[in-house]
Amino acid sequence: MHNDIEFRSVTKNYGAVTAVSDVDLQVPKGAFLALLGPSGCGKTTCLRMIGGFEQPTSGTVLISGREMNGIAPYRRPVNMVFQHYALFPHLNVEQNVGYGLKQMRPRIEASEIARKVALALEMVRLGGFAQRRVHELSGGQQQRVALARAIVNKPAVLLLDEPLAALDRKLRTAMQIELQTLQRELGITFVLVTHDQEEALSMADLVCVMNTGSIRQLGTPQEVYDRPTDLFVADFVGKTNRVTAMLEADGRTLRLADGSALNVGERRGLAAGDAILAIRPEAIRVDRHAKPGATGFQGTVTNRIFLGSTAEYSVAVPGLGDFLITSDRRNLHESELVEPGQTVFLGFDPTTAHLFPVSSTA
Structure with missing residues (x-):
């Protein structure tokens, strides 16, 4: 063709x-x-x-x-x-x-x-x-x-x-x-x-x-x-949450600004040094409490926007900033909806999140 x-x-x-x-x-x-x-x-x-x-x-x-x-x-x-x-x-x-x-x-x-x-x-x-x-x-x-x-x-x-x-x-x-x-x-x-x-x-x-x-x-x-x-591209096409971090020499440990560490899996072709973890809002689950073995952050809900079939939450995480989360309300019970002021756990899989060198922001 x-x-x-x-x-x-x-x-x-x-x-x-x-x-x-x-x-x-x-x-x-x-x-x-x-x-x-x-x-x-x-x-x-x-x-x-x-x-x-x-x-x-x-x-x-x-x-x-x-x-x-x-x-x-x-x-x-x-x-x-x-x-x-x-x-x-x-x-x-x-x-x-x-x-x-x-x-x-x-x-x-x-x-x-x-x-x-x-x-x-x-x-x-x-x-x-x-x-x-x-x-x-x-x-x-x-x-x-x-x-x-x-x-x-x-x-x-x-x-x-x-x-x-x-x-x-x-x-x-x-x-x-x-x-x-x-x-x-x-x-x-x-x-x-x-x-x-x-x-x-x-x-x-x-x-x-x-x-x-x-x-x-x-x-x-x-x-x-x-x-x-x-x-x-990650920022312009869709919404994304940025987390500033440092990729350590082993190529899989990510050290965050609050001192915590994440195992992001092997990242081929990405050199150790300053990096940005980009997480899509729909890839984060909002829970009232951390599930056993879950990876994520604890924060406080600052805002909730009702969008019909979905709800958007803004959650402040100490040391890391504000996170935007999109939840599909069709998969939630009414009891699972959270309100501003509540403490929640943001769970996600760090191995599926995008990781970029800081130089890719331009």
């Missing part, structure tokens, strides 16, 4: 500022890739270089095996859905979707344009909306019109620049499902730019985490969440 998108040592400078630095990236045909990272990490610049709105300072961008450097956006097998949809308010839905087809040369017959537009509207479940005006549509419907306009000429790659940012939470969730379904039906490569890690993990089958112009990790959502390559 060939790659639909490929970056070969791509760098993009804006004057003295480097937005993207020596990036290598391969996106397989038919993948749903999420470019994820904080503002200024380079993800939107990468998207714009794929679309042709920016040209790399050095390196090569390829689409479907063809070099794209210097090729204008309208000559690329790519379409883009912008954050604010960029629909024409004076045109109806049918005219918005067919606009690009009318600009194509050689000209396409009006009957063929009408057929393609009708098919695209059916795909985004707007079959009866052809004559509606843009101002008559909800936010979700406008977003689907923008999608229909983007897919009507069947591009090899569809670029999505934070297309759900303007929607409310419930509609955003519904549109995430619709985008996944549409991507499977079309079989074309989707590239989504987002700073929302939940959106990236729930929609994409490939997640590219970026920071300061570089790729920090590329993998499936499960790999990026369960096996982050460094502390930046």
Whole structure:
């Protein structure tokens, strides 16, 4: 299977500022890739270089095996859905979707344009909306019109620049499902730019985490969440509790700031010295008392946030700081819920927690 998108040592400078630095990236045909990272990490610049709105300072961008450097956006097998949809308010839905087809040369017959537009509207479940005006549509419907306009000429790659940012939470969730379904039906490569890690993990089958112009990790959502390559990825993708410590020379004993020690199992490739233990909130169990042989910390509940099916606790541990814990309430009896002010034991398996050198925080 060939790659639909490929970056070969791509760098993009804006004057003295480097937005993207020596990036290598391969996106397989038919993948749903999420470019994820904080503002200024380079993800939107990468998207714009794929679309042709920016040209790399050095390196090569390829689409479907063809070099794209210097090729204008309208000559690329790519379409883009912008954050604010960029629909024409004076045109109806049918005219918005067919606009690009009318600009194509050689000209396409009006009957063929009408057929393609009708098919695209059916795909985004707007079959009866052809004559509606843009101002008559909800936010979700406008977003689907923008999608229909983007897919009507069947591009090899569809670029999505934070297309759900303007929607409310419930509609955003519904549109995430619709985008996944549409991507499977079309079989074309989707590239989504987002700073929302939940959106990236729930929609994409490939997640590219970026920071300061570089790729920090590329993998499936499960790999990026369960096996982050460094502390930046662990922090950015999901929530994590940090414990500052010292890994001793035996490579398995971790000495904590409060003087206690944990056996974290053999950690290959990690040198002795300052380290940070990263523990996911859902990997910690809150108990009223320590169970025999359990590993963990004792602390005081400072806050509880009710989230429906889950509850989040903030627990202060002397000498180590505050811990965030997520408990699934469906697995708890009402008697097991704890209140602020109560003393609890935080139990976890130190051999499954992530351990990183301090240098991986950048």
